[in-house]
Amino acid sequence: MTIVEACESKTNTTPEFPMGWYSVARSHELLVGEVKAVQAFDREMVLYRTRSGVPVLQDAYCPHLGAHLGVQGRVIGESIRCPFHGWRYGTDGKCEHIPYSDDIPERARLRTWHCEEKNGEVYIWFHPENTAPQWQLPDLPELGDPNWTNPRYTEFLVPAHVQDIAENSCDPVHFEFVHKMMDTPPSEVTIDDDGRTLHLNSDATNADFPAHLHATVYNPGFAMVRNTYGPGAEMVMYNSAQPINRHETRMRWTLTVSRSIEDLAGDDVMEGIISGLNDDYPIWANKVHKQKPIFCKEDKTLVLFRKWVRQFYLTSNDKREIA
Numbered sequence: 001m002t003i004v005e006a007c008e009s010k011t012n013t014t015p016e017f018p019m020g021w022y023s024v025a026r027s028h029e030l031l032v033g034e035v036k037a038v039q040a041f042d043r044e045m046v047l048y049r050t051r052s053g054v055p056v057l058q059d060a061y062c063p064h065l066g067a068h069l070g071v072q073g074r075v076i077g078e079s080i081r082c083p084f085h086g087w088r089y090g091t092d093g094k095c096e097h098i099p100y101s102d103d104i105p106e107r108a109r110l111r112t113w114h115c116e117e118k119n120g121e122v123y124i125w126f127h128p129e130n131t132a133p134q135w136q137l138p139d140l141p142e143l144g145d146p147n148w149t150n151p152r153y154t155e156f157l158v159p160a161h162v163q164d165i166a167e168n169s170c171d172p173v174h175f176e177f178v179h180k181m182m183d184t185p186p187s188e189v190t191i192d193d194d195g196r197t198l199h200l201n202s203d204a205t206n207a208d209f210p211a212h213l214h215a216t217v218y219n220p221g222f223a224m225v226r227n228t229y230g231p232g233a234e235m236v237m238y239n240s241a242q243p244i245n246r247h248e249t250r251m252r253w254t255l256t257v258s259r260s261i262e263d264l265a266g267d268d269v270m271e272g273i274i275s276g277l278n279d280d281y282p283i284w285a286n287k288v289h290k291q292k293p294i295f296c297k298e299d300k301t302l303v304l305f306r307k308w309v310r311q312f313y314l315t316s317n318d319k320r321e322i323a
């Protein structure tokens with residue numbers, strides 16, 4: 001008897017989460033003393049800014065009786081107070097105060113995630129074992145440069161795994177079929193000597209705004225796209241992702257154009273980029289993740305992407321219980 005393989009579904013083939021830097025908020029959305037509930041990496045987390053201004057990201061459930069610290073938790077100086085019985089946790093996660101007891105159990109601690117603020121965003125270094133960052137956040141020098149416009153922000157909730165969204169950056173053929181370019185732009189994918197930073201260079205001469213596109217991908221879900229329309233005429237788009245779970249990803253885009261094209265074409269090129277996401281959306285929202293795609297000979301850049309992306313996952317041999 002032949003057993004027919006189970007049909008792939010959106011829920012049974014998606015991978016875990018790749019290590020790397022991801023955003024969890026814009027800086028201006030997290031005021032001093034503010035407490036937020038955050039969903040990321042299939043976990044409930046609490047994000048708050050202490051009185052001295054430090055952003056802190058911790059697992060949300062109080063070790064005492066499980067209240068969610070992101071819902072009615074309160075910042076007290078450099079700590080967060082649980083809304084249920086008032087236990088307070090420091091920025092290192094240790095319980096430092098129980099209002100009705102001098103005895104603080106050793107195991108009363110919250111898992112604390114490495115968090116950094118830069119480029120107007122609050123980032124988490126995500127690693128499945130919660131280890132220290134293995135590389136630094138990149139600098140995004142156009143932000144704050146007077147030769148570039150003030151950044152424009154936009155964000156989207158995409159019902160797809162972060163790896164599948166990132167895969168677009170190595171998929172020049174979809175520019176023709178999904179983004180309605182006249183042809184597939186000649187493209188090259190390269191990887192820096194560090195083995196980690198990936199570049200796509202594409203000549204989109206048959207687009208609405210003909211451009212040279214250069215995407216730099218720092219890790220799946222964290223990329224910079226630079227479109228050059230002519231000498232000194234450029235647009236830069238930063239994309240940072242917040243994987244919510246295996247099927248949903250929040251993408252935060254930050255766009256800026258060089259001042260030289262601000263008045264003539266600034267809005268048009270930025271709106272063109274933003275509306276491009278509407279083209280991708282129905283594909284992402286309905287596709288499954290293919291663990292073992294069938295590639296043809298010409299799919300070289302996609303094959304390269306799949307090899308590159310492996311380094312961001314732990315293999316089953318090096319998995320341990322999370323610290």
Ligand code: FES
Nearest residue numbers: 062064065082085
């Ligand atoms: S559940 Fe948090 S203090 Fe009791």
Ligand SMILES: [Fe+2]
Nearest residue numbers: 168174178280
């Ligand atoms: Fe796309």
